[in-house]
Amino acid sequence: MAGRITAVSIVEAISADLRSRIFSGELGSGHTLTETDVASSYEVARPTAKASIEKLVAEGLLDRGTHKTARVVELGPDSVRDIYLARAYLESEVLRRLARTKEVPEAAVQANRDIAALQTGAPLDVIEPDMRFHISLIDAVGNERISRMYRSLVGEVKLCMVRIQSLHLLDTALIQAEHQRILELIEAGQGEAAAELLDEHLGRARERLVSAMGGTAGPEADVSSELLPE
Amino acid sequence: MAGRITAVSIVEAISADLRSRIFSGELGSGHTLTETDVASSYEVARPTAKASIEKLVAEGLLDRGTHKTARVVELGPDSVRDIYLARAYLESEVLRRLARTKEVPEAAVQANRDIAALQTGAPLDVIEPDMRFHISLIDAVGNERISRMYRSLVGEVKLCMVRIQSLHLLDTALIQAEHQRILELIEAGQGEAAAELLDEHLGRARERLVSAMGGTAGPEADVSSELLPE
DNA sequence: CGCCCTACGATTGTCTAACAAGTACACATG
DNA sequence: CATGTGTACTTGTTAGACAATCGTAGGGCG
Secondary structure, X not given: OOOOOOOOOHHXXXXXXXXXXXXXXXXXXXOEEOHHHHHHHHXXXXXXXXXXXXXXXXXXXXXXXXXXXXXXXXXXXXXXXXXXXXHHHHHHHHHHHHHHOOOOOHHHHHHHHHHHOOOOOOHHHHHHHHHHHHHHXXXXXXXXXXXXXXXXXXXXXXXHHHHOOOHHHOOHHHHHHHHHHHHHHHHOOOHHHHHHHHHHHHHHHHXXXXXXXXXXXXXXXXXXXXXXXX | OOOOOOOOOHHHHHHHHHHHHHHOOOOOOOOEEOHHHHHHHHOOOHHHHHHHHHHHHHHOOEEOOOOOOEEEOOOOHHHHHHHHHXXXXXXXXXXXXXXXXXXXXXXXXXXXXXXXXXXXXXXXXXXXXHHHHHHHHHHHOOOHHHHHHHHHHHHHXXXXXXXXXXXXXXOHHHHHHHHHHHHHHHHOOOHHHHHHHHHHHHXXXXXXXXXXXXXXXXXXXXXXXXXXXX
């Protein structure tokens, strides 16, 4: 087979393209997407564009109220905390259950190897294998719904990331070491310890994100920032 | 405030009506819903009906492939296990975290009181307060995304329930007692024990559902059932 | 007689065109 | 300065139509 042929509907194709443009940062937070704009830029009818937009709204990537123009969601510090806490809930429980059977998913090991081999590259290159590491752990329990839920969270995480340029704060070596330790704890059957380490791991990432976006004051930014001199 | 006024769109209204008809069992598993049928029966245009159907597909209540008629999802034993395991994942982690702060949500206490006060009623009446109990626990951690995820699972659980008539298997007193014990364990800060009890609680409910639907052989029924004499 | 192929009906995907209804912002008025 | 009005832009919904596709029933051939 020379690459699976994909005969997706137009709606899906447009959704996919918009999604990747959002993740790439081309469509930044707060960017508005009117139905007519989408329709004309992709040369489709408005109902088709409407369907594409509503698909992304359902995914949580776009935001829109009745009779209002859709816009790329703006994730403030509160949202970031919500997302990362949700990740921690899902993933720490997964670690506990994996530890019971001492099951270390090969895909996670490979993802972490990729991080280690990455030492020299651009700082953003760590994101992809990092996400792959976490997704591998989730998928290892073989629960379709849990996997789906986690993927939707990952989508929002990526959305956070594109807002941050200063990702050189990322300490690739530290990330890789913590991942390694988590895998070891699973293998040793110490689920509780693995869950705790993960909590710290995600908590640190979360606070780094929050502080990095603190200056740009998202919609849920605390009021004190309005009192600062401009 | 004398009841919030709700000016929902037509699409939402139709989705809501279809949803309740699905949950009530009026639209049973495998029931087909063509766009034209929905359009004519609600006296709306086909695109409107289409949007309503697609909304329910996104929720996981309907199932449909390209160019194929939408049908109410058929949940086999494997799906039931997947759903209940996902519930266990989310909820047991929630219990652990609630136990850390020894926080017993009042709404959950109330829901369990309602179950206790229910002793004499029809056996299906236990479902509503039971769901409310579990949802209260989830909501208590105040994480928007976790709550959303759990609610989508609850939707599928209700879908399972309507397939089963023989719900007199439900032991209301046992359910109520286990709930009570879970709340006590949270208050005592024993998250691990609470999580374990919940696992049993949900596991029992799951196996009861699976065996109750075993005769009707869902799509994921194991092959041996095909070997049985008809 | 059974099997493959084709033609048909039913259904969905998409488009064009249009009107109704709502929001947001500027403007005029008291 | 607050309030009301109005206009432009956008979305919600409809109607009708055509193409593409799926399932099935019927006809031709071995």
